[in-house]
Amino acid sequence: MNTYRTHTCGELRINHVGTQVTLSGWVHKKRDHGNLLFIDLRDHYGITQCVVDSGSEVFGEVEKIKHECIVTVIGTIVEREIATINNENPTGQIEIRIEEFKVLSLVDNLPMAISSISDTSEENRLKYRFLDLRREKIHKNIVLRCNIIASIREKMRKAGFLEISTPILTASSPEGARDFLVPSRLHPGQFYALPQAPQQFKQLLMVAGFDKYFQIAPCFRDEDSRADRSPGEFYQLDFEMSFVTQDDVFSTIEPVIYEIFKEYTTKAVSSYPFRRISYDYALLRYGTDKPDLRNPLLISEVKDIFEDSSFAAFANAVKNGAVVRAIGVVGAEKQPRSFFDKLNDWAKDHEMPGLGYIIFNGEEVRGPIAKFLTSEQIYAVRERALAPSQIAIEQLEQWKNRVGMAYNGAVFFVCDQKKKAEKFSGLLRQKLGNDLNLCTDSFEFCWIVDFPMYELNEDTGTIDFCHNPFSMPQGGMKALLREDPLDIKAYQYDIVCNGVELSSGAIRNHEPDLMLKAFEIAGYDPEVTKEKFKGMFNAFRFGAPPHGGCAPGIDRIVMLIAEEPNIREVIPFPLNQQAQDLMMNAPSNVSEKQLKELHIKLNLPKKNV
Numbered sequence: 001m002n003t004y005r006t007h008t009c010g011e012l013r014i015n016h017v018g019t020q021v022t023l024s025g026w027v028h029k030k031r032d033h034g035n036l037l038f039i040d041l042r043d044h045y046g047i048t049q050c051v052v053d054s055g056s057e058v059f060g061e062v063e064k065i066k067h068e069c070i071v072t073v074i075g076t077i078v079e080r081e082i083a084t085i086n087n088e089n090p091t092g093q094i095e096i097r098i099e100e101f102k103v104l105s106l107v108d109n110l111p112m113a114i115s116s117i118s119d120t121s122e123e124n125r126l127k128y129r130f131l132d133l134r135r136e137k138i139h140k141n142i143v144l145r146c147n148i149i150a151s152i153r154e155k156m157r158k159a160g161f162l163e164i165s166t167p168i169l170t171a172s173s174p175e176g177a178r179d180f181l182v183p184s185r186l187h188p189g190q191f192y193a194l195p196q197a198p199q200q201f202k203q204l205l206m207v208a209g210f211d212k213y214f215q216i217a218p219c220f221r222d223e224d225s226r227a228d229r230s231p232g233e234f235y236q237l238d239f240e241m242s243f244v245t246q247d248d249v250f251s252t253i254e255p256v257i258y259e260i261f262k263e264y265t266t267k268a269v270s271s272y273p274f275r276r277i278s279y280d281y282a283l284l285r286y287g288t289d290k291p292d293l294r295n296p297l298l299i300s301e302v303k304d305i306f307e308d309s310s311f312a313a314f315a316n317a318v319k320n321g322a323v324v325r326a327i328g329v330v331g332a333e334k335q336p337r338s339f340f341d342k343l344n345d346w347a348k349d350h351e352m353p354g355l356g357y358i359i360f361n362g363e364e365v366r367g368p369i370a371k372f373l374t375s376e377q378i379y380a381v382r383e384r385a386l387a388p389s390q391i392a393i394e395q396l397e398q399w400k401n402r403v404g405m406a407y408n409g410a411v412f413f414v415c416d417q418k419k420k421a422e423k424f425s426g427l428l429r430q431k432l433g434n435d436l437n438l439c440t441d442s443f444e445f446c447w448i449v450d451f452p453m454y455e456l457n458e459d460t461g462t463i464d465f466c467h468n469p470f471s472m473p474q475g476g477m478k479a480l481l482r483e484d485p486l487d488i489k490a491y492q493y494d495i496v497c498n499g500v501e502l503s504s505g506a507i508r509n510h511e512p513d514l515m516l517k518a519f520e521i522a523g524y525d526p527e528v529t530k531e532k533f534k535g536m537f538n539a540f541r542f543g544a545p546p547h548g549g550c551a552p553g554i555d556r557i558v559m560l561i562a563e564e565p566n567i568r569e570v571i572p573f574p575l576n577q578q579a580q581d582l583m584m585n586a587p588s589n590v591s592e593k594q595l596k597e598l599h600i601k602l603n604l605p606k607k608n609v
Helices: 059-064 122-127 136-158 199-207 246-264 279-286 312-319 337-349 375-386 393-399 418-435 476-482 512-521 526-532 534-540 554-561 592-597
Strands: 020-032 036-043 046-053 070-079 094-105 180-183 191-194 212-221 232-242 275-278 299-301 323-330 356-361 364-366 409-416 445-449 454-456 463-465 492-497 500-507 547-550
Touching: 020 046, 020 094, 036 059, 036 070, 036 094, 046 059, 059 094, 136 212, 136 232, 136 246, 136 554, 199 212, 199 232, 199 534, 199 547, 232 246, 232 554, 246 445, 246 492, 246 500, 246 547, 246 554, 275 279, 279 299, 279 418, 279 445, 299 418, 312 323, 312 409, 323 375, 323 418, 337 356, 337 418, 356 375, 375 409, 409 418, 476 512, 500 554, 512 526, 512 534, 526 534
Parallel strands: 046 094, 275 445
Antiparallel strands: 020 036, 020 070, 036 046, 070 094, 180 191, 212 232, 232 547, 299 323, 323 409, 356 364, 356 409, 445 492, 454 463, 492 500, 500 547
């Protein structure tokens, strides 16, 4: 028999009345009612109320106990009086009459409250993370995370995937972020790198003949923190498949993602097959390659309407290469003037000169831009911007030549160079959707496809890989030899949910000559490519099947399902925004002896005096 407990603090019910039980846990709350003293005893499984009266031999011991001390309680279960039943707690119909009481662990003064929500700073929460994890909400988040990972494993195994672990110490690779480097003691001056992703190893497993691989993979990137990205370390469902096309990858992972969300949330979840949106279309219509499809608003290109208009600010900008993006919102004509003034101030806060708009209300047309446009131009704006915002993407083609529509609403304009206009119009679209409560309360998935293979580095003027350097270019070797690199698309794709990128993936480049040419365009000498990716290049020379995969982020999946705005709320022991572990004091200095063993001398930046 267990010395510390016969039951957990979450399992006792009305049918246990009259039973003598032993419970152990943390003192969650204590309430003194004069002759009666109540303790809420908490463990991993729940909370049970315990009570002792002043006539008991253990009353004095219970009276002295502090919150979060760990105790053992022995007593008999009794039914609560009707007026004291707590229906919000599964154990709320019963309580334990304390007969024996033992203190297992005492507590110093707590640096933060556990039983109630407080204004504790994130720094303090991370410094005392072991206390923070006792809180009900974050404790449930970690349990949710564990359950989701277990469910993913089960689903992947049922789909025929083998779980195979890949190395943590490996070679540095151009994955798009900074590597964490690990110095080698046995090979002075040389370094391992922690993997940004198991990219090369999972491809090598395909070459080795393992048809379907997956793992819950730790990945390491030395990059800045964001609300949806933890600095340092994160986990992903990494998987790879042989003899597949892009469609095969999609049809394999879509049911897994869909079923996970259906299993752990009560919200509506968009069914599979998920919507597919090209990268170029996403930037045009949503202003981002991570669109939130809960928002029905769409962005339209209207620069042709303004290039010959008398609105000089836009017309001159268009002549200098600018674009004009418009967002139409049906029904926005009902908003007060203050709504538009606040949007204008918001635009200025984002370093824009302001926010132009036209309001349509029946035959009435007003707004700061309207007086500069002809009736034909105003009509064109109305039809171009207001109609698409009300219809589904797959219907757009049917509406291209439709005339005679007369939607009421407001159209907002963004004029700037293409990249800046795309980014700001995307922010504006999301703000309008949120401020006007247009977004549905659901999970909306889509694939972003047809990413560019290359992009122009504006600082150096050179060609860089845009996404994953190991992707197959659409058109194969012919495209690499004949097309402008900036026009080449790749078999690359992202899963996006509610504006959050869950995953990146690709059909891989499995041909040695094609691999050399692809890297050559990005500035890698063939001999450098052969040396830097020796393992993969050599493997491809001995027969590599067509293969592809994907890697949905575990942390982001849990963050969305838990409805947490910050990813650190679903990670047991995250780093802070400065990539520090305040609890374990990492990173930290190491001894001179350790540095000598690694043949390392420090050349630290000088501190400003």
